[in-house]
Amino acid sequence: MSATSVSPQALAINGGSPVRASFLPYGRQSIEESDIEAVVNVLRSDWLTTGPKVAEFEDAFAARVGAAHAVSFTSGTAALHGAAFAAGLKPGDEAITTPMTFAATANCVLYQGATPLFADVSRDTLNLDPEQVAEKISSRTRAILPVDFAGHPADLAAILKMARERGLIVIEDACHALGAEYQGKKVGSMADLTVFSFHPVKHITTGEGGMVTANDARLAETLRRFRSQGISTDARQRQSAGQWFYEMVLLGYNYRLPDFACVLGIEQLKRLDANLARRRAIAAEYTAAFRESPGVTVPAIRPDVKPAWHLYAIRLELEKLTADRAQIFRALRAENIGVNVHYIPVHLHPYYRERFGFSGGEFTAAEDAYGRLISLPMFHAMTGQDVKDVIAAVTKVLSTYSR
Numbered sequence: 001m002s003a004t005s006v007s008p009q010a011l012a013i014n015g016g017s018p019v020r021a022s023f024l025p026y027g028r029q030s031i032e033e034s035d036i037e038a039v040v041n042v043l044r045s046d047w048l049t050t051g052p053k054v055a056e057f058e059d060a061f062a063a064r065v066g067a068a069h070a071v072s073f074t075s076g077t078a079a080l081h082g083a084a085f086a087a088g089l090k091p092g093d094e095a096i097t098t099p100m101t102f103a104a105t106a107n108c109v110l111y112q113g114a115t116p117l118f119a120d121v122s123r124d125t126l127n128l129d130p131e132q133v134a135e136k137i138s139s140r141t142r143a144i145l146p147v148d149f150a151g152h153p154a155d156l157a158a159i160l161k162m163a164r165e166r167g168l169i170v171i172e173d174a175c176h177a178l179g180a181e182y183q184g185k186k187v188g189s190m191a192d193l194t195v196f197s198f199h200p201v202k203h204i205t206t207g208e209g210g211m212v213t214a215n216d217a218r219l220a221e222t223l224r225r226f227r228s229q230g231i232s233t234d235a236r237q238r239q240s241a242g243q244w245f246y247e248m249v250l251l252g253y254n255y256r257l258p259d260f261a262c263v264l265g266i267e268q269l270k271r272l273d274a275n276l277a278r279r280r281a282i283a284a285e286y287t288a289a290f291r292e293s294p295g296v297t298v299p300a301i302r303p304d305v306k307p308a309w310h311l312y313a314i315r316l317e318l319e320k321l322t323a324d325r326a327q328i329f330r331a332l333r334a335e336n337i338g339v340n341v342h343y344i345p346v347h348l349h350p351y352y353r354e355r356f357g358f359s360g361g362e363f364t365a366a367e368d369a370y371g372r373l374i375s376l377p378m379f380h381a382m383t384g385q386d387v388k389d390v391i392a393a394v395t396k397v398l399s400t401y402s403r
């Protein structure tokens with residue numbers, strides 16, 4: 001086909017002009033001059049790590065999410081590892097989690113030598129279905145790990161009730177949900193342990209970084225020791241006390257988030273409310289545009305929930321379309337829209353298939369959703385034009401492939 005014979009409506013994948021001239025990623029960080037200045041000041045200070053910015057970030061974070069304690073880690077994954085350790089997971093124990101997540105949620109159970117058991121998700125939110133969890137509980141169960149998929153809080157009331165009745169610990173993976181609210185309470189204040197990530201695509205960033213919040217002081221102390229070699233004091237405490245003595249009291253790791261990352265977190269946290277407001281406005285614009293679109297199911301929002309919109313994941317109604325998800329994904333990428341897919345259900349990864357014998361067909365709600373999901377660009381620095389471009393590209397692609 002020659003360029004001149006291509007209609008303006010032709011998809012870029014078929015030789016038409018893309019909706020955008022430049023690629024729009026699905027997520028990215030926002031860094032301001034004040035962030036850079038704060039980081040540089042720490043680089044010029046005496047403490048690059050284990051210094052004063054660590055507790056300052058942790059205290060500000062705990063206050064923001066309404067938790068008694070917050071303990072920083074080098075990543076969300078390290079924070080999950082800390083939470084699994086603090087929960088006391090050990091070989092022979094089982095922890096129940098969702099397949100509709102990033103593999104790190106289940107991997108942290110394996111790090112402790114315990115066994116993750118998956119339970120299927122609810123079809124509306126794609127969060128852990130409490131009824132499916134109940135069926136998996138046995139005398140070996142020690143923990144439940146719900147994930148707040150895309151930033152929509154899990155069904156915490158049902159999960160916490162079940163856990164309290166059976167003496168189980170709840171580790172909420174809220175890596176998508178900083179700033180989300182559930183029944184008027186902030187995510188981070190409700191579960192025994194709540195885990196956050198500060199990867200650049202998240203609501204705030206420290207480059208890499210993570211946090212665990214807890215209301216129990218003993219859990220928080222265990223987390224602090226675990227992230228610093230299992231040692232009972234830190235270098236700054238020893239320096240200020242003028243002593244050299246320390247003892248290793250448990251088998252820990254070096255998961256300490258340095259001061260220059262913590263100060264970035266402090267600065268970023270000041271903009272969390274603005275970031276959330278922007279994400280909520282983008283989500284509202286997408287939902288208004290696609291609610292009536294044939295071929296698309298927009299994300300569900302349960303009553304009494306304020307999602308944090310880490311992701312905006314549409315589901316394709318493939319029955320109404322002439323193309324499959326892979327084709328629609330490629331067509332949107334060709335329009336320069338950085339769509340993504342969250343998630344390949346964890347049990348379908350080769351490691352989990354080989355180790356636990358999964359072959360597909362075990363968790364039909366998660367697997368059906370996986371075949372339909374497409375994450376649209378969602379980050380707080382998106383401009384009005386970026387949002388319009390996404391809407392235009394999705395509309396163009398879906399109208400081309402609609403039955």
Ligand SMILES: Cc1ncc(COP(=O)(O)O)c(C=O)c1O
Nearest residue numbers: 075076077102104175197198199
């Ligand atoms: C649900 C979930 N859990 C855990 C993690 C791990 O966080 P990190 O990348 O900070 O290690 C992620 C990261 O994207 C995530 O999405």
